[in-house]
Amino acid sequence: MATRTKRHPLRTWRGPERPYDLIAEGTIAVVFVAVLCILAASLWGSPDGGLTYPGGPKSPAGQAFSAKYWDVNDPSDLAQTAVQELAGGTTTAGYGPPFNQTTGASQEFLGIAPAEIAKAIFGLTLPINTANDFVLAPVSQLAAPSNPAVAAAISRYKAAGGDLAPGAAAGQIASSQQMTWLNNYAKALAASSAKFTPTSITVKAGNYGPVPTIITAELAIANNGSLDGYFQGSPQQLGTNTTMGTMFFSDGTLWGNIAEAQGVGGDQWGVMNELWNFPGQVWLWLYAGMYQIPALNPSTNANLDLDVGLLMIVLGFLLPMFAPWIPVINRIPRWIPLYKIIYRKYYASMARGQPPAEVPEEPVSPPSAPRGGPPTPG
């Protein structure tokens, strides 16, 4: 005996019908939207403003942030950030998984840190040693071979200790000797007497060890563009991974200042905007909005991203997905009966006891018996 199979009716509606054509409607829709998009594209184009911002330097269309741009426009910020990368004092150095072994940095909810769980399963997938990857390695590779003073400075710095292994914890990156040099130099760079050009730094004399030579070399390779090539490349392959450069650049202050000046910062509902008031990912209003909720303490909450992520899973995904089966939620359309407006003509015609006026002809009667029959030969 054949198993019972659910049969969906050939016709799902026995009320009044009207003529319609799926292909015709689809074609008209595609043409309509295409014309709409071509019109919008012709009138407004699309955002590609590069690093343009009020009061900022000229920036060609589509420009990306680079070490060269950083060095030319804010060598002080680049130099001070590089010092902190050596000291393990930047956001990247203290980030924790997936970038490094820094403990206590992963965001938690009820004592559970998903980043730590991911690290236990997959390992440290994107290991970064800020001292080595952002400063020492590129300076060793790009500047030291042609500059004995830089080579000697690198050797002296490395001989002073510090953990240069990939993913080393922030506290292990610099030794106490190195920290002495770095702290002294950081103070000197922050002093008002410090003078910067894109390729030189002038500070008062002090106990800085080899650090000034290394940082000046970092500025030089940033200025001639080779540091960008280093970040975008790979020891063996051609690169399409921009992680290293992005992490280094974002440790500086110019990076965030540009975003704020363009109005795309996180506290400016940034993800919903693009430059020059172009719409961005407007559909992420719920996600962007959660970062503005006072109850989540956006300015002090160390677990903000995790809180928002979990809320998005609940409110942005599970709630709409199961709305039809969630009590109260599924009653909302009954309490706010907008459907009565949408179907007003239908309800009016039913109240009059006649089919809607626009019905042009009688509906096709549902087949009461199977049509077809055996195939006709030929």
Place this chain on the structure above:
Amino acid sequence: MSAEGVAATPPPPDPVTNATGTEQFSWTRPSPWLRGYLVRNFPLRKLLPDREPAYVSSVLYTMGVLTLAALICAVISGAILALGGVSFWHTNSFGAFMNSIHFWSVQAMFLFMAVHFITNFFTMSWRGGRGWTWITGVIAFILSILTSFTGFLIMTNWDSQWIGQQAKDAFNALGIGAIWNVMNTGQQITVHVVFTTALLLFIVSVHIGLIRRRGVAPPPGAEALEVADDEPGQPAGVS
């Protein structure tokens, strides 16, 4: 013909497919079953209808097809952008125009989708066994968000750098960042052009298939005019 009569006389095979709709599944010879399933659930008169219920007369009913039309525009303009290479639109005026069309088609798609979503919520379109239609619609919405997000990540300009650097924190906090690195442009190109787009097109196809199979939901209060599943008198293998 009475209901008993139909039950007693199984319908003859469909003349085109030779399927009755009652074929049993077989792992070694699944084709007859699949043919029967398709004929039973997706007869051509449902896939390519020329009539619709009279209540489908609001402009709100065009929002679904307009969303689909915008998706088609996005896929075509996106394919041209991808063929040109990920950066060519920055320096090529045709590429820049295609990028603009791509950009606005996505904006239009989400606008139409939002109206479609709200309309279907307030008309309770999940009624009458249409729960999976609702669920696939929400999944399509989520996939659209992921697709557009990865699109913003592969613009190879400052905007994409900034969005990636900002978004990584949420991804890392949730533990996803260990394997989905939003600052890795190469990975995002694959995710955007192949992975999420293919998933989206598949889910949208299922969504449309479910709508075509069951028809649009009737107005609240008119459910009695719907023809129920397995109602007597419904032939199986007729297309």
